[in-house]
Amino acid sequence: MSAAASPWPSPEIRVWAPDGITEVAPGDDLVMLLGALFEAATPGQRLRDGDIVVVTSKIVSKAEGRIVAAADREQAITDETVRVVATREHAGGTTRIVENRLGLVMAAAGVDASNTAEGTVLLLPIDPDASARALRGGLQERFGVRLGVVVTDTAGRPWRLGQTDIAIGAAGLRVIDDVRGTVDTFGRILQSSMAAVADEIAAAAELVKGKATGRPVALVRGLAHLMTAEDGPGARSLVRVGPDDMFASGSAEAYARGWKDATDGAADPDRG
Numbered sequence: 001m002s003a004a005a006s007p008w009p010s011p012e013i014r015v016w017a018p019d020g021i022t023e024v025a026p027g028d029d030l031v032m033l034l035g036a037l038f039e040a041a042t043p044g045q046r047l048r049d050g051d052i053v054v055v056t057s058k059i060v061s062k063a064e065g066r067i068v069a070a071a072d073r074e075q076a077i078t079d080e081t082v083r084v085v086a087t088r089e090h091a092g093g094t095t096r097i098v099e100n101r102l103g104l105v106m107a108a109a110g111v112d113a114s115n116t117a118e119g120t121v122l123l124l125p126i127d128p129d130a131s132a133r134a135l136r137g138g139l140q141e142r143f144g145v146r147l148g149v150v151v152t153d154t155a156g157r158p159w160r161l162g163q164t165d166i167a168i169g170a171a172g173l174r175v176i177d178d179v180r181g182t183v184d185t186f187g188r189i190l191q192s193s194m195a196a197v198a199d200e201i202a203a204a205a206e207l208v209k210g211k212a213t214g215r216p217v218a219l220v221r222g223l224a225h226l227m228t229a230e231d232g233p234g235a236r237s238l239v240r241v242g243p244d245d246m247f248a249s250g251s252a253e254a255y256a257r258g259w260k261d262a263t264d265g266a267a268d269p270d271r272g
Helices: 030-039 056-062 073-080 127-145 197-208 251-267
Strands: 012-018 052-056 068-071 079-090 093-102 105-107 121-122 148-157 158-173 218-220
Touching: 012 148, 030 052, 030 056, 030 127, 030 218, 052 056, 052 127, 052 197, 052 251, 056 121, 056 127, 056 148, 056 158, 073 079, 105 148, 127 148, 127 158, 148 197, 158 197, 197 218
Parallel strands: 052 148
Antiparallel strands: 012 218, 052 218, 068 121, 079 093, 093 105, 148 158
């Protein structure tokens, strides 16, 4: 069995989102806010050893002061963009799929104009893994239990409709459950099975958090086998980079390269 694989997958998990988080403002102490939230919970919903706390990046961004004035949201998107992957014009404007400063490829660079004051937008946390580590450390010290923390954001998928939450920050758990080298029920060796469990946790938590419910935090129980003693590699390790990125070129880049190859070939009849 791979050293990173989970030897005891859980046959059952529980996921819930407690009420009680008020509007978060720049400078707020999230450890204090979340600590008070879980201390006020019913006995069965207080933090236990092996729990995973899932936090929407929006409140992390607010607490870290990632609120910026933006009369023009498009300029804020441009400022957060490292590389344009694709654009498409539609009746409501233009959708831009870009790589942002965190290496994440998503619409609008993760710049969010919802649930924030008029004339402002929210940027993603500067380092979501560091944010997750800080929350984990503070909550573990306060409650004396071993925890995992996942910071989430919403992203689309290139070949499927709709959006789902993904992990953009993580601490205290394996973000990938690598079962390569194990065997299936027919005795075949698994060659490529790597479950993105941090993303699966993020998506499960979103089912109970919602977008406009005032419940930006969820708790996942039953996945203690994914926990790590240290903070772990973080969600940044989930991002495909370099030779692992089979779709590194955006549509505009691919078109430009194809056009260049075609015109170069026409200019040099001996080429190819």
